[in-house]
Amino acid sequence: MKYQELLYSRSLSKDYRWMIVPPKISSDSLKLLNQLYNLYDKYKNAFCKSPVLPLYCLNHLQTTFLVSCGLSNHKDKDGRNIYHLQGISIPPEYRRHFWFILPWILANYDGENLLNTWRKVDFPAADDIVRRASEDCFFKLDLLDKSLAELIKTSKFTLERFDELSIGEPVYIPFDKNGLKELAHVIVSSDYGCVNFAFGATPEMIRAFDFKIIAKLGDNSNMRLNRRTRITESVPSFILDERDKDTRELVDDPIDRFDPRKKDNLKNQSKMVRRNNSFHLFDQFVPRFLSILRLGKKLKRSKKSG
Incomplete structure (x- = not known):
C-alpha cells in the first residue's frame, strides 16, 4: 500500500509552516488540515495531559489523511515546546487497503513510529525545509504481524455490529488506551468503508467536521453511543469557555x-x-x-x- 508523509510544524528559528507535503496535494486539503490543527492548538495543554495521542482520519477530495497532533521532541531557540501535525496521505486507489490494515496501524503506531515524520528530519537543518515533497512509502501487506489477524478474527466485537455507521449515526468511544483498541474493533466490524473519525475531539471539532467515530477529549468512560441509549458526557472544565455555559x-x-x-x-x-x-x-x-x-x-x- 502506497502513501506519502506530511508534517506541519516549526523549527529552531522559523514559525509554523508546511514542512513536508505529499506531491500534487491541493491547497484545499492543506486548509482542511490547518483548520484541524488550529482547533487542536486551542486546547493543546489539555490534550497533553491525556495518556494517549489524538488521531484523526479525514477524507477530502481525492485524498485520505491519517494524522496525529502533539508534542515533538524539539524546542525552539527560546526554549518553547514545538508542536506538530504529522501523519500520512493515502491516494484513493489505496483507500480500501488502508481501511483494511488500519487496525494494525492503530495497534503499532506508537511503538513503530509509523506516523512520526519528524524522526526523518534533521532538526538543525529544519529551518530551511519548506514544502518539501514527500517520497512514496509503502506498507507491505505480506509482512504484517499477527496483531492484524487477531483483530480480524475477534468474535467478541464482530458480533456487535455498529449499525449506526451504516445509517449515518456517529459512534462514541472513550478517549483512552482502551478506546484506541475499541476504535480498531469498530473499524474491523464495520462494512461501511473508510469514514472520518476523531480519536480525541473537542466540541468545536465535532461541529466543524463530519466525524462518524468520535472519542471526546476528557471522556474516558467505557460507554459508547448507540441508537438505544444516547449518552452525552459533559466536557471537562478546562476546555470550556463562557459561551459553552x-x-x-x-x-x-x-x-x-x-x-x-x-x-x-x-x-x-x-x-x-x-x-x-x-x-x-x-x-x-x-x-x-x-x-x-x-x-x-x-x-x-x-x-x-x-
Whole structure:
C-alpha cells in the first residue's frame, strides 16, 4: 500500500509552516488540515495531559489523511515546546487497503513510529525545509504481524455490529488506551468503508467536521453511543469557555436538547431566573411602598398643622 508523509510544524528559528507535503496535494486539503490543527492548538495543554495521542482520519477530495497532533521532541531557540501535525496521505486507489490494515496501524503506531515524520528530519537543518515533497512509502501487506489477524478474527466485537455507521449515526468511544483498541474493533466490524473519525475531539471539532467515530477529549468512560441509549458526557472544565455555559446553547444544540440531565439543568436555571426576577421586583416594590407611607404621614401632619 502506497502513501506519502506530511508534517506541519516549526523549527529552531522559523514559525509554523508546511514542512513536508505529499506531491500534487491541493491547497484545499492543506486548509482542511490547518483548520484541524488550529482547533487542536486551542486546547493543546489539555490534550497533553491525556495518556494517549489524538488521531484523526479525514477524507477530502481525492485524498485520505491519517494524522496525529502533539508534542515533538524539539524546542525552539527560546526554549518553547514545538508542536506538530504529522501523519500520512493515502491516494484513493489505496483507500480500501488502508481501511483494511488500519487496525494494525492503530495497534503499532506508537511503538513503530509509523506516523512520526519528524524522526526523518534533521532538526538543525529544519529551518530551511519548506514544502518539501514527500517520497512514496509503502506498507507491505505480506509482512504484517499477527496483531492484524487477531483483530480480524475477534468474535467478541464482530458480533456487535455498529449499525449506526451504516445509517449515518456517529459512534462514541472513550478517549483512552482502551478506546484506541475499541476504535480498531469498530473499524474491523464495520462494512461501511473508510469514514472520518476523531480519536480525541473537542466540541468545536465535532461541529466543524463530519466525524462518524468520535472519542471526546476528557471522556474516558467505557460507554459508547448507540441508537438505544444516547449518552452525552459533559466536557471537562478546562476546555470550556463562557459561551459553552450559555443556557441558549442547551436549546440550540440538536443533540443536547434530548439529554434529560441538561433539560433538568435548563429547568433549574429557568427557576433561578424566575426566582431572581421575583426578588428583583420585591426589592423595587418595598422602597416605593415605604416612600408612599412616609408621604402619607407628611400629608397628615400638614393637615393637622393647617
